Amino acid sequence: MSETKSSKRAPMDLATSTKSYLFEACKRLDFDEQTFRLLAEPSREVRVELPLRCDDGRIEIYSGYRVQHHNARGPYKGGLRYHPTVDPAEVRGLACLMSLKTAVVRVPFGGAKGGINCDPHRLTQRELEAITRAFVEKIHRNVGVNIDVPAPDVGTNAQIMAWFHDEFAKIYGYSPGVVTGKPLIIGGCEGREEATGRGVAIVIQEYAKHRAEPLEDKQVVIEGFGNVGRHAARLLGEMGLKIIAVSDSKGAILNENGLDLDELGTHKDSTGSVAGFSGAQDITPDELLKLPCDYLVPAALDGTIDAATAKKIKAKVVVEGANGPVTFDADPILKDKNIAVLPDVLASSGGVIVSYFEWVQNLQQLPWEHELVVQRLNEKLGKACQHVFAVATGQECTFREAAYHIAVQEIKDAIWAAGF
Ligand code: NAD
Secondary structure, eight states: OOOOGGGSOOOOOHHHHHHHHHHHHHHHTTOOHHHHHHHHSOSEEEEEEEEEEOTTSOEEEEEEEEEEEEOTTSSEEEEEEEOTTOOHHHHHHHHHHHHHHHHHTTOSOOEEEEEESOOGGGSOHHHHHHHHHHHHHHHGGGOBTTTEEEEEOTTOOHHHHHHHHHHHHHHHOOOGGGSSSOOGGGTOOTTOTTHHHHHHHHHHHHHHHHTTOOOTTOEEEEEOOSHHHHHHHHHHHHTTOEEEEEEETTEEEEOTTOOOHHHHHHHHHHHSSSTTOTTSEEEOHHHHHTOOEEEEEEOSOTTSBOHHHHTTOOEEEEEOOSSSOBOTTTHHHHHHTTOEEEOHHHHTOHHHHHHHHHHHHHHHTOOOOHHHHHHHHHHHHHHHHHHHHHHHHHHTOOHHHHHHHHHHHHHHHHHHHHOO
């Protein structure tokens, strides 16, 4: 396979990074150019214009996207992101990552991603509902229980999934499996909201087991205190690790003796940020990434650990709770510094695993207890970790290289098995 533009080292937006990681994986597996293209290019991209009448009478026009990467292993699956930076390239990269993630953890889905380039914090509840329903009206032919199943991501939540489900049901009738991450009362799954954060905690636990190291009192730094970061902090705290620093889009805080997470939660809920928490000192988000610690968990947006930042990282292990936080050109720098990276396709897969459980329960109309969800998540993710660790050991490669190796081979085999 000849070198392509994707293997160049800059610029490192998410789509370029993901394609570059994919290219390296295909090269190691000795796949030809056509196979790489089949794996790299999405099978469908949809873009729709969404006019919104705001509460004050103004008309705002947003763009909505859905990129379907591949469905050889099952229906397309992936989150919906509401964020001002959402654009086709970002959604394309995230869709590809979803295909890899579902393959690494062996859930019967392909990969997709979507979103709207709005700032949900500046929209009222009525406006959010209106734009979500308008999005469904425009893309309903491209989604469905056995076609493409969205879920929450940055800036979206269970309420938005409920509106999505309701608008879809107006056209096709009761179809709870069209979207996951719904509220429990309308077919959601116990433990779905915390699932990605729980997945981060499980992957750290499995890594410690693999290294025969204790977890007690290990120091953790978390970038991002939203759905993933906050649940990961709570669950890691319950497992005996010490969360010493966290950040959000408004600031960062540090307490080397460990943060009181209950008090921090109350502070965040009442002020909207972790900044200014009385039980810690304020630091800059940049300082946070460079703190010495055992586990650094980037759980905010993609690309926050680029080559320049990677040179200054002092963590022993980076655990990618977010999608694509370490860029392709930062990865070898971390490797050279002997910093292990537990990659996003493994470490942030708890959400899609529990989304799969939700989909199964919706198909069967048979809800599971919370305990069963947690038990099955532990089993599924535990097995995926052991597989990745074994391939990494056997091939003397990084965990990311091992995970990509597993995923790329799996997707290629499915495409070939289905035929053309
Ligand atoms: P969220 O919107 O709930 O939280 C994001 C958090 O990141 C917020 O606290 C925000 O303030 C913070 N943040 C934004 N920019 C920041 C910056 N520059 N520095 C520090 N903090 C910053 O989103 P989420 O659902 O927690 O998703 C976070 C990441 O995890 C994303 O990459 C997402 O794609 C990924 N992910 C989410 C899920 C899920 O189930 N929600 C599943 C898999 C992967």
